[in-house]
Amino acid sequence: MQQRRTRHHATWATRPAWATRPAWATRPAWVLAACLAMTGCGGSNAGDTGTETVKIGFVGSLSGTYQDVGQEMRDGFQLYLDTHGGRFGGRKVDLVVADEGNGAATALPAATRLVKDEHVAALAGIVASGSYLAISALAAEHKIPLIGSNGRPDTENSDWLWTTSFRSPDPGTAIAPYIKEHVDGPVWAIGPDYKGGYDQVGGFVDTYTKLGGKLANPGGKPTWTPFPATPNYLPYLSQIAKSDAKAVYAFFGGENAIGFVTQYKQSDARNLPLYGAFLTEGPVLQAQGPAAEGIWNVLNYSPDLDNAANRTFIAEWSTRHTDRSPTTYAMAAYDAAAVLDKAIARISGKVTPVKINEAIGQLGQIDSPRGSWQFSPRNHTPIQHWYLRVVRRDGTQLANRVVQDLATIGA
Amino acid sequence: MGPLNALDAYLIPVIDGVAYGLLLFTLAAPLTLVFGAGGVLNLAHGSLYALGAYAAALISDGSWTSLALAAAAGTFAGAAGGGLLSAALMPVTGRGHLAQALLTFGVALVAGAALVLAFGPDNLRPTVPAGLDTTVSLAGHRYPAYRLAFIAIAAALAAGGWLVLARSRAGARLRAMVDDPHMLACLGTNPRTVLAAVLTVGGALAGLTGVLGAPIIGPGPGTADTVLLLSLVIVVVGGLGSVGGAVAAAVGVGQVQSLGVVLAPTWTPYLLFAAMALALLVRRQPLPTGGHA
Numbered sequence: 001m002q003q004r005r006t007r008h009h010a011t012w013a014t015r016p017a018w019a020t021r022p023a024w025a026t027r028p029a030w031v032l033a034a035c036l037a038m039t040g041c042g043g044s045n046a047g048d049t050g051t052e053t054v055k056i057g058f059v060g061s062l063s064g065t066y067q068d069v070g071q072e073m074r075d076g077f078q079l080y081l082d083t084h085g086g087r088f089g090g091r092k093v094d095l096v097v098a099d100e101g102n103g104a105a106t107a108l109p110a111a112t113r114l115v116k117d118e119h120v121a122a123l124a125g126i127v128a129s130g131s132y133l134a135i136s137a138l139a140a141e142h143k144i145p146l147i148g149s150n151g152r153p154d155t156e157n158s159d160w161l162w163t164t165s166f167r168s169p170d171p172g173t174a175i176a177p178y179i180k181e182h183v184d185g186p187v188w189a190i191g192p193d194y195k196g197g198y199d200q201v202g203g204f205v206d207t208y209t210k211l212g213g214k215l216a217n218p219g220g221k222p223t224w225t226p227f228p229a230t231p232n233y234l235p236y237l238s239q240i241a242k243s244d245a246k247a248v249y250a251f252f253g254g255e256n257a258i259g260f261v262t263q264y265k266q267s268d269a270r271n272l273p274l275y276g277a278f279l280t281e282g283p284v285l286q287a288q289g290p291a292a293e294g295i296w297n298v299l300n301y302s303p304d305l306d307n308a309a310n311r312t313f314i315a316e317w318s319t320r321h322t323d324r325s326p327t328t329y330a331m332a333a334y335d336a337a338a339v340l341d342k343a344i345a346r347i348s349g350k351v352t353p354v355k356i357n358e359a360i361g362q363l364g365q366i367d368s369p370r371g372s373w374q375f376s377p378r379n380h381t382p383i384q385h386w387y388l389r390v391v392r393r394d395g396t397q398l399a400n401r402v403v404q405d406l407a408t409i410g411a
Numbered sequence: 412m413g414p415l416n417a418l419d420a421y422l423i424p425v426i427d428g429v430a431y432g433l434l435l436f437t438l439a440a441p442l443t444l445v446f447g448a449g450g451v452l453n454l455a456h457g458s459l460y461a462l463g464a465y466a467a468a469l470i471s472d473g474s475w476t477s478l479a480l481a482a483a484a485g486t487f488a489g490a491a492g493g494g495l496l497s498a499a500l501m502p503v504t505g506r507g508h509l510a511q512a513l514l515t516f517g518v519a520l521v522a523g524a525a526l527v528l529a530f531g532p533d534n535l536r537p538t539v540p541a542g543l544d545t546t547v548s549l550a551g552h553r554y555p556a557y558r559l560a561f562i563a564i565a566a567a568l569a570a571g572g573w574l575v576l577a578r579s580r581a582g583a584r585l586r587a588m589v590d591d592p593h594m595l596a597c598l599g600t601n602p603r604t605v606l607a608a609v610l611t612v613g614g615a616l617a618g619l620t621g622v623l624g625a626p627i628i629g630p631g632p633g634t635a636d637t638v639l640l641l642s643l644v645i646v647v648v649g650g651l652g653s654v655g656g657a658v659a660a661a662v663g664v665g666q667v668q669s670l671g672v673v674l675a676p677t678w679t680p681y682l683l684f685a686a687m688a689l690a691l692l693v694r695r696q697p698l699p700t701g702g703h704a
Contacts, residue, residue, distance in 0.1 A: 063524065065633050067532035193680040218676055226680045231628045231637070232431045235672035238423045238552070255534045255631050262536070262626075266546050266555040268423070283533040287629065 054344060054351045055094040057114035059135070060125040060333075064102040065254070068283055069127050069329050073149055075321065076330030077124060080337035083316050088337070089344030091351060096120060100131050107131035108138065115142050121353050122147060124336045129153040129168070129196065136161050145357040147339055149332035151196070158380045162360055164339060165332040166300055167381050167411070168196060169203025171277035172251070174386035174407045175298035176207035179275055185246030186216035187275075190236060192256055193224035200251035200277055208249075216245035227256070233263045241268030250276045257284045265291035280391050282327045285398050292391045292398055300382070301328040301370040302389050302402045310369035325399070328370075335368050342366070376410045383410025423552045424669045430558040432665020433565035434627060436658050437620045438638055439645035440572065443657045445613040446646065448585045449606045452508055454515040455496060456642060457635030458522035459614050462488045463621020464630035465526065468535035471622075475540050482622045489618015490611050492522075497610035504603070519635060527632050534631030537622075544626075557626055564623060568616075569658055576654065585609065644683060648690040660690070 058077060061070030074097070086093055096118050098110035107126070114120045115138060122145045126132045129151030139146035139160045152163040179187060189205050191197035201222045205215065217223055223236060240248060248269065252260045257279050264274060275296045285292055303314060303325040313334060317326045326334075343359035344351055365372045373384035385408050389400040442456045463485030470481035496518060503510040538544075543560055546553040576582040584605055587595045592602040621630075628637060649660030664686055671682040678685070 063527070067527060067632055068534075071532060221677075223676065224680055226683060231434075231641075232427070232668065234427045234431075234555075234558075235424050235669040238427075239672055239676070242420060255629065255633055255637075258534055258536060258629060259627070263555070266553065268553050270546075270553065287534055287536040289536065289538065 052091045052351065053094050054088060054091045055096060055118060055120045056088070056340065057111070057118060057120035057123045058095060058097045058125045059100045059107060059111050059114065059123060059131070060097070061101060061127040062097070062099040064106075066100075066102065066127045068254075069150060070100060070125075072282070072327050072329040073125055073127065073333035076149075076326065076333035077337045079313075079316055079320065079330075080334045080341070084337075084341060088341040089347065089351075091344060100125065100127055103128050104130045104134035108134040111135045111138055115139075115144060120144065121351055122340060122356050124149065124340065125333065126150060132163075142353075143357075144353040145360060147336045147360070149336040150329060152381055153195075155379065158378070160357060161380055162339070162375060163381045164335040165328070165382070166384070167379075168199030169206070170300075170409050171298045171386065172200055172202070172204025172249070173207045174409050175249075175275060175277070175388065176204050176213070177211060178388060178406055179204075179247065179249065180208060180211045180213045183247040183273065186214040186244055188216040188240045188243060188245040188248045188272075189222040189250075190217075190240075190248065191222060191224065191251040192227035194227045197224065197227065197251060201249070204249050204251075204277075216240070216243045218243075225256075231259055233260050234267055237264060237267035237269045240272070245269075245272060247273045247275060250274065250279060252276070253278045253281075254284060258287045261288045261295065262291045280398075280400055282329070283324065285391065285400070289398070293393060295391045296403075297389050297391070297400065298386055298406060299328055299389060299400070300384050300386055301331045302387055302400055304399070304402055305369065305371065305387070307369070307371055309367050313369040326369075331369050335366065335370075338368065339363065339366065373410075378411060381410060383408065419550065421670065421673065422550055423554065424673050425666070426549065426554065427558070428666035428669035429662060430562050430665070431669055432662035433562055433569075434624060435641055435645050435665055436661035437565045437568055438624065438628075439642040439649070439657050439661060440568070440654065441613040441617040441620065442642045443646045443649065443651070443654055444572070444616070445609055446651055447653065448589055449609040449613075450508070450511075450589075451500065451515070451606070451610065452512045453496065453610070453613070454512055454639065455492075455519040455522060456515075456617060457637070457639035458519050458526065459489045459492045459617035460621040460624070460628075460638045461522075461526055461630050461634045462492055463618035464625040464628070464634060465530050465535070465621075466618070467537040467622040467625035468630050469530075471537035471539060471625075473538040473540060473544075478537075478540060481537065482619060485618040485622035486615045487618070489621065490615035492618070493610040493612070493614020494607065496614065497607040500606075500610070501603075519639070523632070523635055526630075526635075530630070532632055534629055534633075536629045537625045539626050561623065561627075569654075572654060581608075644687050648687050650694070663690075 060073050061067050081093060096114055098114055100107040100110060111123060123139060124147045126135060126148040127150045132148050132151055133153045136146060136155055143160065145160055145162060147162045147164065149164045152165060152167055155161055189201050191201035205222055225236060250260060261279060264270060277298050279297050280292050280295050281299060339360060342363055343356050346359040347355045365374050371385045373382045376383050386406045388403045388406050390403050391398055392401045442453060445451050445453045466485035466488055467481045470484055471478045499518060500511060500514060503514055539557060543557045545556050547556050547559060576585065584600055588602050588605045595602055628634060645657055645660050645664060648664060649656030667682050667686045672679050
């Protein structure tokens with residue numbers, strides 16, 4: 001995998017898209033160094049932490065549909081490592097990267113190779129919930145901690161599983177009380193027709209109706225749009241405009257988020273307030289352009305959060321990536337590295353997967369760019385703050401700006 | 412209440428069904444042309460669209476000149492892609508549809524990776540001129556101006572395509588090649604030249620469609636797959652290789668997807684493929700394989 005990427009880089013190094021992504025530029029040298037180190041010492045040496053090496057596996061989408069998210073996560077993880085001397089808890093880190101591709105079918109073989117051939121002490125990364133689910137069994141079988149930083153399905157046994165992002169229903173759960181309080185009338189809920197859509201929109205609908213809110217959708221059921229191919233949202237939007245909806249709650253990501261938001265502003269529904277999760281997060285915002293202005297959205301992070309950890313994070317990030325602000329994906333991967341760093345620092349003697357897993361469970365509050373958070377004892381996902389943001393014009397660029405705290409949520 | 416109210420409720424979905432249907436037709440037209448005239452099922456069709464869409468996203472900055480430039484660049488890139496494809500197909504000439512489809516599928520995979528390497532993994536959108544990036548009022552409803560313009564352009568493309576195919580000498584050669592390539596060769600026209608021309612023109616058309624369609628289906632890592640899938644549905648519903656059938660299928664599917672949201676909201680996720688299954692059942696014709704059609 002790293003070999004293949006390295007060759008790509010050599011061939012395409014002069015392309016402008018690469019020139020604006022400095023993390024790629026530094027990677028091949030890093031990977032080469034990692035490969036050399038790998039052949040030299042096959043594992044970790046007991047005793048002296050100064051010379052001990054701990055091998056960490058990172059699985060993320062470096063190709064395919066979720067490549068933008070995978071790249072953000074990789075950049076976030078690498079940023080933490082680079083700014084901490086390439087060490088976790090005093091031990092030199094040997095980072096082995098593998099491609100998750102589009103989902104479980106490619107992710108599981110990649111992770112299996114990291115576990116069986118590379119004997120990594122912990123696994124991190126993982127973009128898609130499906131990949132996480134497939135790899136969780138592997139992690140439990142080999143007793144290796146899995147620290148995911150994006151999609152997290154509900155799991156029965158979370159002994160070896162950790163997540164630094166959030167559970168899919170959390171954003172909707174966090175914003176529902178605010179919408180109930182500020183919107184005078186029924187709300188139309190809409191999302192894509194797949195598991196992620198059901199969980200995200202379901203989180204909102206459950207809490208909102210429990211609080212006495214009413215959906216404007218026919219039959220009181222959310223509207224599902226064909227996934228992944230729905231280039232046309234206008235018929236849905238004219239339906240919404242004809243209903244008695246006073247606001248819209250939507251979850252869409254990537255290409256779908258661009259289509260939904262640009263068409264929203266050109267439809268009869270354009271004057272209804274639009275609330276959402278992920279609608280305007282990441283590179284989609286610039287593609288949406290002026291149509292995104294004024295969209296309310298809920299997230300666990302925003303680059304303009306005012307706390308010391310975030311100021312450091314933003315300063316470090318902007319020296320490496322001048323063309324874009326960090327996303328929640330980058331932040332969650334940065335935090336996964338921080339979790340490993342803090343956990344390994346608690347270990348005396350030889351670092352083993354079992355000791356890392358135990359140490360993560362004892363971390364308590366974690367200081368993070370998103371504000372402080374902790375793992376829930378039950379399913380090992382964050383108990384954290386959620387923020388209400390709105391898209392505003394910031395000079396020539398559009399940006400998500402924090403409006404207020406919403407709630408602290410986690411289970 | 413009454414018929415006027417009902418008309419009002421369905422007006423926007425019907426107009427939108429036409430606009431969206433014509434978008435689907437322009438997506439599928441190059442695919443059906445290349446299959447009908449060249450006998451090649453071009454699975455790299457979506458990549459040619461993506462090339463044009465990237466040209467639009469990179470070049471079009473909101474001025475009319477830049478949009479025209481993007482259209483020229485996208486058409487040229489698509490034509491070059493189609494030309495390369497015809498060169499790549501030379502060695503497998505005469506080995507049947509499967510070899511050709513496999514080769515174009517391989518090209519699509521390589522092209523998909525190359526496009527992401529060249530343009531990055533983000534989904535992009537072009538900035539269209541302000542006159543198009545607005546809404547117009549249609550019987551009291553807001554409707555995107557760009558889509559209305561698209562109806563006109565797509566209708567012109569369809570009419571022009573029909574004129575060339577049915578009325579011009581080049582079109583006659585094309586139809587001759589579909590019917591009897593050996594006789595065409597006897598008359599002094601090399602079928603290979605015609606095939607190369609068809610792929611190049613089909614590529615140019617796909618590139619141009621990519622430029623024009625980019626504000627609705629923009630370039631990104633998933634674009635080629637989306638476009639290929641939608642085009643294949645249209646081509647299958649309309650009958651392989653039939654341009655007229657593709658027009659009818661596209662407008663029909665456009666209406667199903669747009670009116671269906673109003674009439675059968677709970678079924679919308681399945682409507683596209685339900686329409687395809689229904690069309691196949693109703694037509695009950697075997698696919699045209701090797702002269703047994």
